[in-house]
Amino acid sequence: MTSPNLFKAFQGVVKSIVEELAAQSLLPSGLDLTRVVVEPPRDASHGDLATNAAMVLGKPAGKPPRVVAELIAERLSARSDLGVVDVRIDGPGFINIRLEPAAWHASLADVLRAGERFGDSDSGGGRRVNVEYVSANPTGPLHVGHGRGTVVGDVLASLLAKAGWSVTKEYYINDAGAQVDVLGRAVYLRYCQAAGREIGEWPEGVYPGEYLIPVGQALLAERGEVFLDQPEAVWLPEVRLFAVDKMMDLIRADLAAMGVRHDVFSSERRLVEDGAVERVLADLESRDLIYTGTLEKPKGREVEDWEPRPQTLFRATQFGDDVDRPLKKSDGSGTYFANDIAYHWDKHRRGFDHQIDIWGADHGGYVKRMRAAVTAATGGAATLEVRLCQLVNLLDGGVPVKMSKRAGRFVTLRDVVDEVGAGVVRFVMLTRKNDAPLDFDLQAVVEQSKDNPVFYVQYAYARASSVLRHAAEARPEWDLSEAGLAAVPLASLTDEAELGLIKSLAGWPRIIEAAADAHEPHRIAFGLSDLAAGFHGVWNRGRDDAALRFIVEGDDATTQARLALVRAVKLVIGSGLTLLGVEPLEEMR
RNA sequence: GGCCCCGUAGCUCAGCCGGAUAGAGCACUCGCCUUCUAAGCGAGUGGUCGCAGGUUCGAAUCCUGCCGGGGUCGCCA
Structure with a gap:
């Protein structure tokens, strides 16, 4: 469903005039009109609408732009039915059009009649697109940085829907990696504490997050003391699941507070268990896109204990990447990358050939290989676009808010939402383009002044x-x-x-x-x-x-x-x- | 060292996938103001669009090479 768009309408008029001129042999036929646009002039004193038609068509028509402009302008001037009161040719060949006030009055009435539909278009043509965003690891609450990707993804999804796309909003749960093991151990310790055990010094590399205390208690309440004094192999698989579940509840609540609701949550673990990774790797292998090789040591940067070793590699260089990329860890399980290939392939299998991922800028080095992999795994049927979000600097009255994970002091997205409101957070996250860093000042964003x-x-x-x-x-x-x-x-x-x-x-x-x-x-x-x-x-x-x-x-x-x-x-x-x-x-x- | 992003007014940033004298806010200067909604309003000063080439009718925008800043770089995600 489309809504009134005056500029589009005039674009159509200009194009039909060109076709008319071609039909009368005043211009060659078959001219490419895709670059012809009607837009507001840079300077309002030039007129209301401007078209570049004469400049774009001059060369292919074999005529000077101003000659082409004369032809078009003459016919445009005749369109008093559209409210045209003045047409003139300026500069290198711009055709500037002025409309009578009544035409603008009509346009205002059009806006009111269109109501909420105003601005809708059908440029998406109902095609399906998948927007994956947030996808934070299920190990804790969302922080402010996540908030940016959250807003960018969510609004992009709404925007595409308004432009006529059939949009699915998706969250990828990284519940298969080593960090969920770490999460599981942390929750286990909280569980032991909840059961009254002394656990001594908190181990290195285990999340001390206080938000895990209630999770440990909940685990105790739900399962009793069955895991106490048991070896890790006994409790880890279950505790891990339990913990991820609780973390996703937490994250979903954070998202709800932002007014965000995903359509689909996809589990990495599920993909692995279902054999999707194996299937995709087998397929790539059958097409000779996987081999065993040894990567060169990266130059210009010290890598501790580097030693050449043979790895299972994907031929990413055949698809535009700079080096081939490893698919298996030394223990034989798939790398994150391998699982991610399966995930994007799965999206393709579910009918999404237009895929958009919103990532943090620190994943920028990952873009080429992922795009390469999507092309390879789907035989070129699917395309992936990755939009990177730069850092958010949280300030309080111009002073950077110190965040230290070790000291357990970091501001969560929820903290900020509770303080300034979801609407403010959402708007402020869009006051910079996504690939520029953003300052988020807790005081400035609630200031009641023109600066805000x-x-x-x-x-x-x-x-x-x-x-x-x-x-x-x-x-x-x-x-x-x-x-x-x-x-x-x-x-x-x-x-x-x-x-x-x-x-x-x-x-x-x-x-x-x-x-x-x-x-x-x-x-x-x-x-x-x-x-x-x-x-x-x-x-x-x-x-x-x-x-x-x-x-x-x-x-x-x-x-x-x-x-x-x-x-x-x-x-x-x-x-x-x-x-x-x-x-x-x-x-x- | 490779790759990615950024470099536009003193500051913070826009710039519609090549267009007409490069825009806004803040700051600064000069006026006005006490108002249907108050948390001001109007005007002005201010830019070699990092540098150098190239592409073409035309480049802040596209290409190449430098310079500067940030990110990232085998079995983390």
Whole structure:
């Protein structure tokens, strides 16, 4: 289901004009129109819409851009039915189009009629895409760094859904590696403590996390003392399972507090037990993509006790990686990489040929091999895109918050959510593009000032709500719903700032589309800030000049038209915030 | 040493997968303000887009090589 998109509509018009010209032999036929776009000009003084058609088509058409521009411009000028009032050719061959105010009024009504659907598109065409994010090890609560990937993945998923993709949100549970053994041992110690045993000094390399105390107690309550004084081989398998279960409960609760809900949780252990890893490796082997070889020692970096040894290797270099990668540990079990190949292959088997993973930047060195493996394992049918999230620096009033795992002092994501709210966390995580480091200042993010983008956007929404509340009180007989205001005459919206705001609203679908195409959810947050700035600007004009206020005593027509604009602003900002998973605030308190 | 990311105004960052005199916020300077929602408003100063080549009608954007910062580098995940 698509919604109105003025720029797309004009793009279609320009293309059909080119085809028309071709049909009349004024231009060659069969020109490639994929690069023809209609967009807002960089400078509003150039016009309302601009197209690069003449510059893109000049060369293939064998004519100077300005000649092509003349041909197109002439026909565009004739389209008064679309509200075109002026067309001119500028610069190297841009065609700038100006629309009459009535066209913008119509576009405002379109926004209101589209409602929540405004900005939807069908560019995904219903194709399936899998977004895997968070996937933190099930060994403890989520920390702030996880929070960033969580938000980026979650909003990307929403964005793709809005752009017409069929999205599955997935979490990969790393419950098969050595760290869950470590977790199991830690929980066992807590269990012994719960049973009143003295355990002496806490062993090296075992999580001392206090959050494991209740897990040990729960284990005791559930299973009694059966594991006491038993060798590890007896208790570890069960304790490990128990512990992972509890940790996932913890993580799910953290995610719920952020408003995140995955569709699928996939277990690494399950994949291994089901033989998926063996099957994938066998398949790769049958295609001669696995061999036994010895890797060279990495240069320029000291590796302790390095010694050449033969390993089972995947021919990653055949698929663009820099070296071949090991698939088996010395004990014969699969490496994390081997299991991960099976996992991504499994996603492909489940019907996902578009896969997106959100990882921390520290896994950057892993991207090439994983993409190589996906290509190899699926015979090129599936593609993997990895988006890396840089570090989050947690600050408190400009001072870095010291986190030390050893001292047991680290701030969890939940701590932050409880302190500033999920909405604030979600928005702030998108105030930087994903591959740039992000400062998260606990004080700054709750500051009520223009410097704080979360506040600034919420305030715009609250102001719009407030104006509508006032209007509803003053004129209870008016229909101030989106549908109601869509039907109101808008001719009195003639102020330039008002028209500018309408133009910004009309451009909203472009922002969503660009963000979805580029897989960059932060663009929504930036777009919202711009919209909010536009609205605050219009609002502020009413300070100096009472005639420019939204509610004008004694002028119902103007008031209603302006309320339509306010309603549309509220609609778009509200839907943008919702897209980010941030609840819009009706009033600031 | 290899690979990945980053380098845009004094600071923090945008820049729509090549376009028209490169944008915003903060800071600074100068005015205004006490308001339908208060936690201000308007204007101005300010940039060799790290450096050097290349691709073309056109490059902050694409390619190559340097410089600087961060991450990462066999049986951890």
